[in-house]
Amino acid sequence: MSSEKPAVRLALLGCGTVGSEVVRLLHEQAADLTARIGAPLELVGIAVRRPGRQRGTIDPALFTTDALGLVKRDDVDVVIEVVGGIEPSRTWLTEALRAGKSVVTANKALLAEDGATLHDAAAEGGADLYYEAAVAGAIPLLRPLRESLHGDRVTRVTGIVNGTTNFILSSMDATGAGFGEALDEATELGYAEADPTADVEGFDAAAKAAILASLAFHTRVTAADVFREGMTGVTAADMASAKEMGCTIKLLCIAQRGPDSTGNESVSVRVHPAMIPRSHPLAGVGDAFNAVFVEAEAAGQLMFYGRGAGGTPTASAVLGDIVAAARNRISGTRAPSESSYAHLPIRPIGESVTRYHISLDVADRQGVLATVAGVFAKHEVSIATVRQSGREEDATLVIVTHGAPDANLAATVEDLRSLDIVRSIASVLRVEGGV
Template sequence: MTSGPSDTVRPIGVAVLGMGNVGTEVVRILRDHAVDLHSRVGAPVVLRGIAVRNVEIDRGVPAELLTADAEALVARDDVDIVVEVIGGIDPPRELILAALNASKSVVTANKALLADYTGELAEAAERNRADLYFEAAVAGAIPVVRPLMQSLAGDQVDRVVGIVNGTTNFILSAMDDTGADYADMLGEATRLGYAEADPTADVQGYDAAAKAAILASLAFHTRVTAADVYREGISKVTADDLATARALQCTVKLLAICERVVDPEGKERISVRVYPALVPREHPLASVNGAFNAVVVEAANAGRLMFYGQGAGGAPTASAVMGDLVMAARNKFYGGRGPGESTYAKLPIAPMGDTPTRYLVNLHVEDRSGVLSRVAAEFAAHEVSISTVRQEGAGEGARLIVVTHLAKESALAETVAALAEIEDVIAVNSVLRMEGTEE
């Protein structure tokens, strides 16, 4: 006969800040799996309190656990770990700093806060010998933060590229499947609950940019903020763009791309960017559809690794939170600490204008002789090499679809501006970057 875990050791006290979808699931797991958590940690993990805005709402937990005073809850002597799932910048920033300054460990899913204030929070954690965990801040249940911080700590990461926003991936996947336009699929995403009432953070790329900043910081040992990330959203992607992509055996995905690049003097820099891009159908990210996320990591020795799964939702995100919570609790019990921020490399951020990418340029042109040569001349004048070009349609619907070799962003921008001035070019319909293709 085996005995259960001892009840004589000091419990690890947990405070949960916020009880939305994620917070509700965290509380449920803490209460329903208390015995298992005790065994995994070595000490009882006890929920001390839950900070909410309105304590009068029935949330299915004992009323004595609820409080509207988050500051007092964080300050309690019997709280060892603070789980922040409120979201936003304030008051989470002040609450997390208060916890860290009191040598309490923090688990957070707050990508917006981390993207701008990781340095401040990490320094407070280091100064007070506390843990700061944030696996749930990037890609929900997908374990990508810990592999970058620990599993690949002895390797050199060269590139991280991923689909890290479920709302935009659902919209683009649906546009690809149905041929519908952006507005219709945004409406469908809203109806199904994938998009917020105000979808700006998702569809304009702010959410993905915050996650890209976190991934780049971890991958390249350099402090990167959301302001360092070049960002474009998906609101200008059209059904015609998806049709063109299909004709090229590609699809369109909103990608977060973090990579090492070398400047003309041979010095390393990092490029961090978010934008919709054409991806070949055979690329592993092309088959990531619906609200799922995936991150591909390329390292010098490990090669290509892919992490795939649920990128959002209460239960999946709570799974990542609980993984961090168990780690923090074990450290409290055994007297250790998790890895802290690593910024020794201090690599500069490459300007977007210097970033080489392939492009697809869709032009509405006059259907007459000499158009192609005049268009090609402008590409050549700005040192943008053409890979392929073809004409679609005729008469008033004539289009030229130009695919380039690698070219700098600045050179392509100059080319597009010049094309718009050609009399034979009625309009530059769209410009999309291409990723995951050969040069």
């Protein structure tokens, strides 16, 4: 008599770039997966919008357009969702979780906007919710935050979590190209979508930042809580100025735990381009790679690095979650539930303290520097360095500040705009990493 346990039955929602790779890996690694889990995995259905579309060697009998019906089937143990978007994915996954079925999802948008609904449904149904693939592709990042560092106090998470923007900024840094030229290259090579808005305006990174902050600080954080600034305004001149300072520019997500203006514990989460010194571990992350730098009180500094996007890397993370969910079902155990006990308030961007790099086009005449410095002093923003270059009647002032609250800097910039000696404010960039 065979001692092999009954198969763990899987339903797959979506069979695009990631979904098709999940199917391929399930087939190619079937024997190894069975050995790791202690039972075989059986794919019993795949929900797609166009079932007649050619999808290689996948059995056409598996395809259905009725995703909700597939989720509700009694012979489904684990639901895998790689469709994306808010609805109808939220409906499908809450249905599965409330029915006690494990869920594996790569849906960062849904988790960042309404992860609470999924976690509540998982608690109600006593089900597992895994989502390692939602942030940084194949990089094992979320499980260390949720499990390995659970006994530590994470204080800050800084990351490059969007491969498209990192490719663009790396190209600008290496070649001196402008944003438009670098974006065209990224599009031609397939790194950027036809509509790159979600990437270059920081929406994708903000969703991931919300998920990271939620796990790191045991607090429910949504995408709406994240301050977001895109990188379309970064110029070749900004990159050249960064080089002069020994820096480069990256689109960073920064989540930090610390006191607010009244001294109470709070969380700050932001996404924006920033100058960082070339000595910082994140500065050398090039091409379309992702990296996340975690700082914790006991563990110290940790770095997670790898490919953050693409069908195969993302499918690898999905498969890891499938194995974990299947093992739990076989053993009758559950994954760690959501940890949101801290309920920390979100600190507004105006209270976030950092340094700034400001480039001003000014009239080249006597007293200009003193007038500009007076505006900074008025708003209690201390100047660290000033560089000036002139051309005929115009001059460029490049000012780097000491740390100051964002609100003070914003007020300073508004006052500078009103000065008749300031022709334009060419750029305002944050400076991170102790330059």
